[in-house]
Amino acid sequence: MTTATKARVLDHPSRAEIRLEGVLHALSDAVRLRIVSDMARADGAELSCSFFDLPVTKSTRTHHFRVLRESGVIEQVYRGTAKMNVLRRDDLDALFPGLLDTVLRATEVQDARRDD
Template sequence: MTTATKPRVLDHPARDEIRLEAVLHALSDAVRLRIVSDLARAEGAELSCSFFELPVTKSTRTHHFRVLRESGVIEQVYRGTAKLNALRRADLDTLFPGLLDSVLTAADAQTTREAD
């Protein structure tokens, strides 16, 4: 396989390298939490970056996805020219049982309160 046809691979932490403080930091931002909520609702589906309607510029969007990937919250893979995103739910649930569900439930409750 030549360099030109070699698939592009992004760095992700291995499961045992995922740190609680990095995950909490990643989930502490409203835009990133929105991305994670959308991925959780997709139930294991891979979603392209363009799927997400976010109130930020393209460069800021890229930053948010990188923070999520580098913290171990999401996995990003290239399929052709599309960068697809998936929640690393199994890894997070194994390392931090109940954390993701608790954060997503709290985020939904906050959204409901703010809408009322």
């Protein structure tokens, strides 16, 4: 693998390395929760970082995606020049059954309450 290729590979925790406290921390931020909700609705599709309409600067957006990746919530891969993102639903469901669905449902309830 060349240095240029190696630099384009991002580190992710293995399934065994994913920790509940890291996942909960990642999901505790409104912007990151919005990213995860959008990814859950995409049902396993890879989404580019530019797909997400977020009210933050590019550097802050990068930070949020890094927190999600390093906690094991998402996987990021380069496809050409685009960084693609996918929710690690299978890993999260295997490690913490029902957690992701519960958080996503609670987010929907909260959003509906705010809209009323």
